[in-house]
Amino acid sequence: xxxxxxxxxxxxxxxxxxxxxxxxxxxxxxxxxxxxxxxxxxxxxxxxxxxxxxxxxxxxxxxxxxxxxxxxxxxxxxxxxxxxxxxxxxxxxxxxxxxxxxxxxxxxxxxxxxxxxxxxxxxxxxxxxxxxxxxxxxxxxxxxxxxxxxxxxxxxxxxxxxxxxxxxxxxxxxxxxxxxxxxxxxxxxxxxx
Numbered sequence: 708x709x710x711x712x713x714x715x716x717x718x719x720x721x722x723x724x725x726x727x728x729x730x731x732x733x734x735x736x737x738x739x740x741x742x743x744x745x746x747x748x749x750x751x752x753x754x755x756x757x758x759x760x761x762x763x764x765x766x767x768x769x770x771x772x773x774x775x776x777x778x779x780x781x782x783x784x785x786x787x788x789x790x791x792x793x794x795x796x797x798x799x800x801x802x803x804x805x806x807x808x809x810x811x812x813x814x815x816x817x818x819x820x821x822x823x824x825x826x827x828x829x830x831x832x833x834x835x836x837x838x839x840x841x842x843x844x845x846x847x848x849x850x851x852x853x854x855x856x857x858x859x860x861x862x863x864x865x866x867x868x869x870x871x872x873x874x875x876x877x878x879x880x881x882x883x884x885x886x887x888x889x890x891x892x893x894x895x896x897x898x899x900x
Contacts, residue, residue, distance in 0.1 A: 819846075827845055
């Protein structure tokens with residue numbers, strides 16, 4: 708194929724934005740599927756309406772790999788899937804009216820997480836492990852804040868903190884440590900894609 712012909716060169720250049728858009732869209736869809744799969748790894752706790760899941764680990768990994776915009780779109784797609792009645796919520800739960808459930812604040816908090824942590828991560832060209840960890844902590848704080856405030860409408864603020872935050876702090880710390888330790892390889896791999 709002769710690429711010196713002006714029409715062929717311009718037609719290749721014309722398709723590059725479309726290819727980039729298709730790749731970005733696929734990347735976001737894959738991110739939403741990853742979040743859906745990690746949501747299935749769920750352990751209901753008898754003393755709280757909030758289950759123990761790997762959703763936050765998925766969020767940590769998504770924001771590190773995809774950045775603020777793509778991880779936010781992945782979360783939006785995940786919430787759209789939940790609203791469409793797909794079994795993507797924790798433990799395969801189907802609830803198109805998830806926004807009315809006691810745990811809705813945590814799900815909305817996922818978007819606040821990607822925006823907060825993603826913004827902080829993008830402030831530095833090559834964030835180190837400490838900056839990555841602090842960014843993820845700020846994002847996790849947004850999830851806990853929105854989740855607790857919404858849950859408080861059902862059970863009061865003291866109970867919401869007791870049942871919606873305290874039991875999950877150790878698990879969140881372990882997930883945060885894992886994601887932070889793997890942030891450099893994840894960044895390297897995502898740069899190659």
